[in-house]
Amino acid sequence: MKRILILGATSAVARAVAGAFAGQGDQLFLGARNPAELDRIQADLRVRFGVPVDTGFLEAGDVESHPAFIQQALTSLGGLDVVVFAIGLLGEQPEASHHPAQALDLIRINFGSAVSLLAPLANFLESRQKGAIVGISSVAGDRARQSKYVYDAAKGGLSLYLQGLRNRLEPSGVRVYTVKPGFVDTSMTYGLPGLFLVAQPDQVARWIVKMVEKNSGVYYMPWFWKWIMLIIKLIPEFIFKKMKM
Amino acid sequence: MSGFLESELSGWGLYPRTSARTYRPERMSRVGAILGSPAEPHWLARGLGRSYGDAALNQGGAVLLTQRLDCFLDFNLDSGELVAEPGVSFDRIIELVLPRGWFLPVTPGTKFVTLGGAIACDVHGKNHHQDGSLGNHVQWLDLLLADGSEVRCSSHQNGDLFWATIGGMGLTGIILRACLNLKKVESAYIRVDYLRTRNLDETLRHLEEEDDQYTYSVAWVDCVAGGQKLGRGVLMRGNPCPLIGLPKNVANAPLLVKNRALASIPFHLPSGLLNRHSCRLMNAVYYRRFKQGHSSALEHYDPYFYPLDMLENWNRGYGKRGFLQHQCVLPDNDPTEGLRKILEAISQSHFGSTLVVLKRFGGGNRFLSFPRPGYTLALDFPMSGPAMLDFLDSLDRIVMEAGGRIYLAKDARLKPEYCPPMYPQLADWLEIKQRVDPDNRFTSDLARRLGLLGAKP
Numbered sequence A: 001m002k003r004i005l006i007l008g009a010t011s012a013v014a015r016a017v018a019g020a021f022a023g024q025g026d027q028l029f030l031g032a033r034n035p036a037e038l039d040r041i042q043a044d045l046r047v048r049f050g051v052p053v054d055t056g057f058l059e060a061g062d063v064e065s066h067p068a069f070i071q072q073a074l075t076s077l078g079g080l081d082v083v084v085f086a087i088g089l090l091g092e093q094p095e096a097s098h099h100p101a102q103a104l105d106l107i108r109i110n111f112g113s114a115v116s117l118l119a120p121l122a123n124f125l126e127s128r129q130k131g132a133i134v135g136i137s138s139v140a141g142d143r144a145r146q147s148k149y150v151y152d153a154a155k156g157g158l159s160l161y162l163q164g165l166r167n168r169l170e171p172s173g174v175r176v177y178t179v180k181p182g183f184v185d186t187s188m189t190y191g192l193p194g195l196f197l198v199a200q201p202d203q204v205a206r207w208i209v210k211m212v213e214k215n216s217g218v219y220y221m222p223w224f225w226k227w228i229m230l231i232i233k234l235i236p237e238f239i240f241k242k243m244k245m
Numbered sequence B: 001m002s003g004f005l006e007s008e009l010s011g012w013g014l015y016p017r018t019s020a021r022t023y024r025p026e027r028m029s030r031v032g033a034i035l036g037s038p039a040e041p042h043w044l045a046r047g048l049g050r051s052y053g054d055a056a057l058n059q060g061g062a063v064l065l066t067q068r069l070d071c072f073l074d075f076n077l078d079s080g081e082l083v084a085e086p087g088v089s090f091d092r093i094i095e096l097v098l099p100r101g102w103f104l105p106v107t108p109g110t111k112f113v114t115l116g117g118a119i120a121c122d123v124h125g126k127n128h129h130q131d132g133s134l135g136n137h138v139q140w141l142d143l144l145l146a147d148g149s150e151v152r153c154s155s156h157q158n159g160d161l162f163w164a165t166i167g168g169m170g171l172t173g174i175i176l177r178a179c180l181n182l183k184k185v186e187s188a189y190i191r192v193d194y195l196r197t198r199n200l201d202e203t204l205r206h207l208e209e210e211d212d213q214y215t216y217s218v219a220w221v222d223c224v225a226g227g228q229k230l231g232r233g234v235l236m237r238g239n240p241c242p243l244i245g246l247p248k249n250v251a252n253a254p255l256l257v258k259n260r261a262l263a264s265i266p267f268h269l270p271s272g273l274l275n276r277h278s279c280r281l282m283n284a285v286y287y288r289r290f291k292q293g294h295s296s297a298l299e300h301y302d303p304y305f306y307p308l309d310m311l312e313n314w315n316r317g318y319g320k321r322g323f324l325q326h327q328c329v330l331p332d333n334d335p336t337e338g339l340r341k342i343l344e345a346i347s348q349s350h351f352g353s354t355l356v357v358l359k360r361f362g363g364g365n366r367f368l369s370f371p372r373p374g375y376t377l378a379l380d381f382p383m384s385g386p387a388m389l390d391f392l393d394s395l396d397r398i399v400m401e402a403g404g405r406i407y408l409a410k411d412a413r414l415k416p417e418y419c420p421p422m423y424p425q426l427a428d429w430l431e432i433k434q435r436v437d438p439d440n441r442f443t444s445d446l447a448r449r450l451g452l453l454g455a456k457p
Helices: A012-023 A035-049 A063-077 A093-098 A100-128 A149-172 A201-211 A225-234 B028-035 B090-100 B115-120 B159-165 B200-213 B276-289 B301-305 B314-318 B335-348 B386-401 B416-422 B426-436 B445-450
Strands: A003-007 A027-032 A053-057 A082-085 A132-136 A175-181 A217-221 B004-010 B017-023 B043-046 B062-065 B072-075 B081-084 B138-144 B150-153 B174-181 B189-197 B216-221 B233-240 B293-300 B323-331 B355-361 B374-382
Touching: A003 A012, A003 A063, A003 A100, A012 A027, A012 A035, A012 A082, A012 A201, A027 A035, A027 A063, A035 A053, A035 B028, A035 B072, A053 A063, A063 A100, A082 A100, A093 A100, A093 A149, A100 A132, A100 A149, A132 A149, A132 A201, A149 A175, A149 A217, A175 A201, A175 A225, A201 A217, A217 A225, B004 B062, B028 B062, B028 B138, B028 B174, B043 B115, B043 B174, B072 B090, B081 B090, B090 B115, B115 B174, B138 B159, B150 B159, B159 B426, B189 B200, B189 B301, B200 B216, B200 B233, B200 B335, B200 B355, B233 B276, B293 B301, B323 B335, B323 B386, B335 B374, B335 B386, B374 B386, B386 B416, B416 B426, B416 B445
Parallel strands: A003 A027, A003 A082, A027 A053, A082 A132, A132 A175, A175 A217, B017 B062, B043 B062
Antiparallel strands: B004 B017, B072 B081, B081 B174, B138 B150, B138 B174, B189 B233, B189 B293, B216 B233, B216 B355, B323 B374, B355 B374
C-alpha cells in the first residue's frame, strides 16, 4: 500500500488518478480548495475501494498556507510515497492578456503553486531516498500560442521546473515524472472548438499509475503527442509567429 | 469555465433528433450556478439517453448531462442502502454491490441507464408484479428546484413532490442524489423456467396463475403467428438462485460480475434490413429454440436481465431512420380483448415487430408513473415513415378503448389528446409542477409535444 498525496484533487483527471491508485489499494490524501467537492470525491473513493482517504483544504494561490497543508498531509499519511501535482486552471486568455494581475494569478496557480508545494515535498522524499513526484503539465507548455500563452508559459515553466527537479533528485532515487497530456475530455476542454484525439480521464489515470513503476522522465499521454509536439516544435519561429493558433 | 456544446441528440430509438446546448458539470457545487444562468431559461437533465423517444431531448434549450455527477456517496453493507449521485449507471452499481451480496431492487432491460434517469422514468423490471417499480425502492432523493433551492423528498417528507418526481420525466427539477434500498442476493444467478405456449390464452393463463411463484416473470411473444397460434410465445420466469442451489462449476464464484458486451455494431446498418421478412424469420427461429412445454436452466443475471446489452449500439441495427417502441399497459379487468386486438393488428399488418415482450404488472405509483395493474406489451418497429406512425396511432386507440396507457419513456409520437385520459392524474401532477416550477424552467421535447405543462409553452 503506497501513500499518495494528490494536489488539486477535484479535477476530473485528478479524481480518476485517485481512483486508479485506490483501485490498487493505496492510501490517499486529497488537497483542494472546495470542501464540498472534496467530500463527495472522498466518499466515492471510500465506498468504491474501501481505502483510507483523508482530505485537506488547499488554496493553490495562497503560498503562505502551503507549509501547514503539507504538514497536515504528511502527518495524516504517515509519510509519503507518491505526490501528484494536478493543479491546473486554463483561465481566460483575453482577460489575462490585458490584466497583468489576472495573468499573474494564472502563473501563480499553474506554476507558482508547484514550486511552493513540491520544493518541501522534494526535500522530504530526498531525505528518505525514495518516492515519486508526478507533475501534470501539458503539451501546451511545449510551445506557446497567442490564444493561451499565459497558460502555456505557466505550463512551460512547470515542465522546466520538473526537469530540473528530476535532474537534482536522480542520485537520491526519487523519481520525477513530467506528464504531458494532450486534449483530455474534461470540463476544461468541454465545448472548446478545434479539439482532436481527445483522451478520457480514466485512460490518462491508468497510464499515470503504470508510469510510476517505470523510469523517471517525460511522458506524453497518449504517446503520439510526443511526435505531434515534435513537429510543432520544429516549425521555425519565423513561420510559427505568423500562425493563428 | 464550463462551456457548452451544441449537440444533436436523440433517444435510444434514434428518432426524433433535435439539437440543444449540452452542459456537462463535473463539480456538484457548479450545478446550481449553471442552472441559474440567465442565458438559459429552459433546462432538462439527461443521463445515458436510454429513453427511446424525446423524453431526454430539449430542442433549442439546455441539457444538463449528468454523466460526470457520478459519485457513490454511501453504501451500508448491512442494510443495503446505497446513496449515489444521479449520473451513476446501473452497470457500475452492480459492479460495486453484487460482490458484496446485493443487487438492484428493480432493473430495466438494459444496465446502461443512470440512477437519475431511472427514477425520472420510474423504470420497472421483470419483478414488477412482486416488487413494484424503482420508485418503490427509493428511500429519499435530493431535488434541486427551479428557484435554486434544494429539498429532500421521500414518501414521508414532501411526499407529493417525491411522487411527482418518481416517473416525473425530469420535469420537477434535477435529482442531485438519491438513496436506493438494494435487494439481498446469495448469488448472481437466476433459476429460470421456460414454458413454450401455443396461444394467447395459454400465455395469459400461466402468467395469471403462476406469477406468484416467480420473482421475475416475462414472456416473449411471437408476433408473426396469427389465427390459432396468435399470442403463442415463451414464458421466462425465474427466481434468484440461493447458494445451495448452485452447481459446482459456478459455486466458487457465486457473485461473479459480468458486464462486458460481446460485440458492437460500429455504424448504422442500412435502414430496412430489419423488415417483416427478417422479422418473421427471427420470430420463427426463436420460437423453435425452445421445446414445447417446460424446460429449465440456470442463468447468470447478465444474459437474463440484459440480453441486448451483449450487442453494443444494437439500435444502429435499424439504420439511421431509427425505430419506435410502443409500450402500453392494459388494465387487469379484461386485458385479453385489447391484447388480442393489438396482436391481431400486427399479424395482419405488413409491419413486423422485431421484439414483443409481455409482462404482468402489480400495483402502480402516483401521477405520471407508467405501471398500473394489468398487462404490459412492448413492441419494437423500424421507423419506416408516416404509415408506421399511423399504424401505431391505431394501436394507441385500442389501448385507449381498453383504458390503458402508453409508457412515456418509450414514446416519440403519441398524440397529445390521448395523454389526459391515459394519465388521469396529469392535472394533479401539473399542480405540483406549477408550484415548484411556475416558469417551466424544466421542460423537454416530450413535455411540449404532449402538452404536459398545460397551456404555457
